[in-house]
Amino acid sequence: MKRLWFVAGMTVLAGLVLPVLRAQDGAKVFRLDGGDVSYVFGVNDHKELQAMYWGHRLPGSQQFATPRRGQEVASFDGPVTVTPHEYIGWGGVLYVEPDLKVTFPDGNRDLVLEYVSSEVRPNEISIRMKDIERAVFVTLRYRMDSDTGVLAREAVIENRTNGPIKLEEVQSATWNLPRGDRYRLHYVTGRWGSENSLQMRPVSGGKTVLESRRGTTGAQNNPWFMIDDGSSDDQDAGEVWFGALGWSGSWQIAVEQTVVKDVRITGGPNTFDFGYQLKAGESFETPWFYGGYSHRGLGGASRLLHRFEVDNIVPHAPHPKIRPVLYNSWEATTFDVTAVGQMALAEKAAKMGVERFVIDDGWFGQRKNDHAGLGDWYVNKQKFPDGLKPLIEKVHSLGMDFGIWVEPEMVNPNSDLYRNHPDWVLNFTGRPRTEGRNQLVLNMARKDVHDYTLEWLDKLLDDNKIAFLKWDYNRNWSEPGWPAVPIDEQKNVYVDFIRNYYDILEQLRKRHPDVEIESCSGGGGRVDLGVLRLTDEVWTSDNTDAFDRLYIQNGFTYAYTPAVMMAWVTDSPTWVNHRPLSLEYRFLSSMQGSLGIGANLNQWKDEDFATASHMIAAYKDIRETVQRGQLYRLIQPESNEQSVTESVARDGKQTVLFTFLHSSRENYPFPTVRLRGLDENALYAIKPIAGKAVEGTPASATGGYWMYHGIDVALKGDFQAAAFVLTRQ
Incomplete structure (x- = not known):
């Protein structure tokens, strides 16, 4: 797909329409158009980068004059605070959420960024800014999708001073909405087993902060928002602005109505317990923050976001693979997996039309329950005397591909890995090491942990014909210490952990391009546009009650495409609510996403298999529409x-x-x-x-x-x- 960027003045080069700096009475104004959207910003009279317009696409002939700073509101709120900035450092009399806050070695914490230059390249426009006195540079990057008008933004901070600086806050971008007082903020909250609960609140004076302080994305909040203009309750009417952060670490999105009722949304890595040591000569690249606009309501906004994700974000975009129908053996066997037992389940699954057979937890190390074995990634010889190959060959002979469960970032204290490397986990020296699900979190920021993890995953895929990894992550961080590095660098763990996690996924995809990966975190605890660049699907929730799933899946699809939303048919009643639901009902609930089956097939009757065969066949006829089509609620x-x-x-x-x-x-x-x-x-x-x-x-x-x-x-x-x-x- 060719991406095109448009401005009021255009330069055509090699078939691409490139953004240019439009001089209007000496003004430096930048405009990007895509889909039905226009985005305009410029350099104001104080060399600051100022937002000017974000909304319905404007005529190409429309021109803009030099933007001007806002008017002072008494001495308490000066012009810098009431101006709608694109990106601003903390300094002077700024009282709104800054994009960048630093501390210099001499104790100075004032940072005033001014416009320096712009650069236009195919598919990207970059704005360069610099502090008024010190050699701290910020490059802002803008990329707009021509089909949907979704705009991707990031910032790159360069330290060209002679010493280190401490990044105490480093956001990806700030979005500014037209002034108004009827806005409503939409977001999702939740917990394990109850993800994606829709919330709505008026945007009013003050600040609302959505965040995760858990080290990674969490179910408590998701790094996504929508804000509508309050004009309609119709799903497909009214103006909506939306955004999603491409970051799988601790994050925050601050929605703020200023003293003059401007609305600004700032997002990036969470500032809580944050302090990134940026050495002289180093640069820091923020996560991408994606933003979009629709005049067709919340439904139109989510359809734009779905299309953008399928065409631009997920692996193999714009033509990602259709999600196959899979069977996962967890509920049938839990940890009691054996080669013979898995083969018997595979035979039953194949008869229904299943295309992928996945063995879950329990195949490795001394893994008899969740108290031991994590970290020891060798095949358990008692359960699989001849390794995994006989099972994989059996699965292939039945016309299915083979998938396997892993949890690379975790370790049980009762494991050879932990006994040999107790220093490999997140910890503070001399402090307790809090366990969750009887496990600790490996410090993926460490190079040795990164290398070990990549090595065993690579070997597992080299030695076996595995088509799919279910990558799980069953607890959040505690004691996020990194005592192996100098004190000033220890908080870098919040960023370096996630960067190394991404690198492992990237390396695996390069070395094994046909292997597909699912992001799972005790359900939907790690879902964001950062991890979706590198994984083909996500596990939505451990709660598979088909009625509860209507709520969970509804909230999920506001932010994420059904193309990545795994939905399983499991036995009834479930552990969640103990309510009986028909097999047909359970299938229809799951068929609204990417279909999987997780029931204990050993307990099914002939009529259950007949129903499942019919529903699976029907799903295969509609799945491209369900996974990639336009969703109306x-x-x-x-x-x-x-x-x-x-x-x-x-x-x-x-x-x-x-x-x-x-x-x-x-x-x-x-x-x-x-x-x-x-x-x-x-x-x-x-x-x-x-x-x-x-x-x-x-x-x-x-x-x-x-x-x-x-x-x-x-x-x-x-x-x-x-x-x-x-x-x-």
């Missing part, structure tokens, strides 16, 4: 007895409708479902996957009929579901 589960989603294929030829009923009341029928995103003049034939429409529903009708008249679904009772495919004639 017609009825959301949070405030209703119902949940309805619709996915429309990119080419518009297929539409998939999922409908769910919690409980019917007082003999009332299911609400009429009115579809969206169809061609109102085209004919669409409808066919049920499961369940049925009410009697008299036409077998074929125009898109206008399905959108304006709608479809009535025959759902009554408790925990009922139906699904349909509409095919454009």
